[in-house]
Amino acid sequence: MSSLPPYASPVQRAWFYSFRVICGLIFFFLIAPIIVIIPLSFNAEDFFTFTPEMLALNPEGFSLKHYKDFFNSSDWQLAMKNSLQIAPVATIISVTLGTIAAIGLSQTHVPFRRSIMAILISPMIVPLIISATGMYFFYSNPYIPIPFYGKLEIPITLTGTYVGVVLAHAALGIPFVIITVTATLVGFDRSLTQAAASMGASPVRSFFKVQMPLILPGVISGALFAFITSFDEVVVVLFVGSANQKTLPWQMFIGLREQVSPTILAVATILVFLSVLLLATLELLRRRSERLRGMSPG
Numbered sequence: 001m002s003s004l005p006p007y008a009s010p011v012q013r014a015w016f017y018s019f020r021v022i023c024g025l026i027f028f029f030l031i032a033p034i035i036v037i038i039p040l041s042f043n044a045e046d047f048f049t050f051t052p053e054m055l056a057l058n059p060e061g062f063s064l065k066h067y068k069d070f071f072n073s074s075d076w077q078l079a080m081k082n083s084l085q086i087a088p089v090a091t092i093i094s095v096t097l098g099t100i101a102a103i104g105l106s107q108t109h110v111p112f113r114r115s116i117m118a119i120l121i122s123p124m125i126v127p128l129i130i131s132a133t134g135m136y137f138f139y140s141n142p143y144i145p146i147p148f149y150g151k152l153e154i155p156i157t158l159t160g161t162y163v164g165v166v167l168a169h170a171a172l173g174i175p176f177v178i179i180t181v182t183a184t185l186v187g188f189d190r191s192l193t194q195a196a197a198s199m200g201a202s203p204v205r206s207f208f209k210v211q212m213p214l215i216l217p218g219v220i221s222g223a224l225f226a227f228i229t230s231f232d233e234v235v236v237v238l239f240v241g242s243a244n245q246k247t248l249p250w251q252m253f254i255g256l257r258e259q260v261s262p263t264i265l266a267v268a269t270i271l272v273f274l275s276v277l278l279l280a281t282l283e284l285l286r287r288r289s290e291r292l293r294g295m296s297p298g
Contacts, residue, residue, distance in 0.1 A: 034272060041066055041265035048262060066266040076263065079251035086162065086247060087230040090169035094226035097170070098177025099219055103211075105178075106185045117182075121175040131172070132239040139164045139240055160242035168240045169233060173226025180225065184218025217285040224278050232271070 004016045044063035045051050053061025070076045101120055105113050123131055139158035143151040158164030188211065196206040212219075234249035241250070248267060255264045 037265050037268050038272065041262070041269040043262055043265075046262055048260070048265070066261075066263045069261070069263045070266050070270075073263070075246075076248075076251060076267070079246050079248045082245055083231055083247045083249075086165055086169060086245070087227050090166045090173055090230040091223050091227040093166065093170035094173030094177050095219060095223045098174040098222055098226070099181050099215075101174070102178045102181035102185060103207075106182065106188075117178070120178055123172050124175040128235045132168075132236040135164075135168045135171070135236060136239040139168070159240055160245070162245055165237055165241045165245045165247075168236045169230035170226075172233060172236065173222075173229050176225035176229060177219070177222030180218045180222035181215060182218075184215040188214055217288050221282055221285050224282055228275065228278055231274075 004013060008016065039054065040048065040050065042062045042064065043051065043054060044061050044065065051061050055061075104110060105117055105120075110116075136159060142154040142156065142158060144154065145151050158167065192210050192214075193206050196210045197203070201209065231247075232249055234247070234253055237245060237247050237250055238253075241247075246254075248271070252264050252267060255261050
């Protein structure tokens, strides 16, 4: 951290300390709403506020009752089960399709690459309520448009099914995978795959043995973003899913609307620690990616 030089003017000294105060206030504004739920989740009472016992650090003011409610409630456990079933499958689909799209768009001979990229990452830009509405109408009556013919109706409906929710979440996760993998491919030395091909390796073997290990940090980073997007998403699942596909965010939304229970704070605390774990993993992958780029001849 830089220190204030002894020859600094009064204005420079004022800005030096003001800048740190501003950064501290911004950090507090961002972190405080997240940090405050952690001690409240251990409240012995069914309140969303700090009780006098908690403020006095009296052990009787703290309890694990809300965590016990979470693990003993059939509704919360069903929601947890659905989230753990839907998010991994949606992540696998997002990673597969997103990685293929990123590699394809990295090829210089592909026409309209920027336009195609803009379309593929549009789910990140379009308001979620609009995407959810479109998915609801499309999944309730799916069809394939055919030029000069009209449309080919598909005699199934995806709304209210696990498949529909998984596909909707995969569509939201694909842009994250495309962006992270594309960023990794920027520093990829293509002469490595050319060298593998010149030695007789097939394109598939060259991809898995040469290219994939080098872009793996970007792929895993995209997978983590896709997973947390699906795990935290609530708007789309409200439109596309039904009560059988109720996820954790959906159950938290119901808990706030119908029965104000501090169990929500316990679930939120668990999700915060899960997010911190994923962010730590992302940081480790970022450092590994930088090391690999440093080793790359390009």
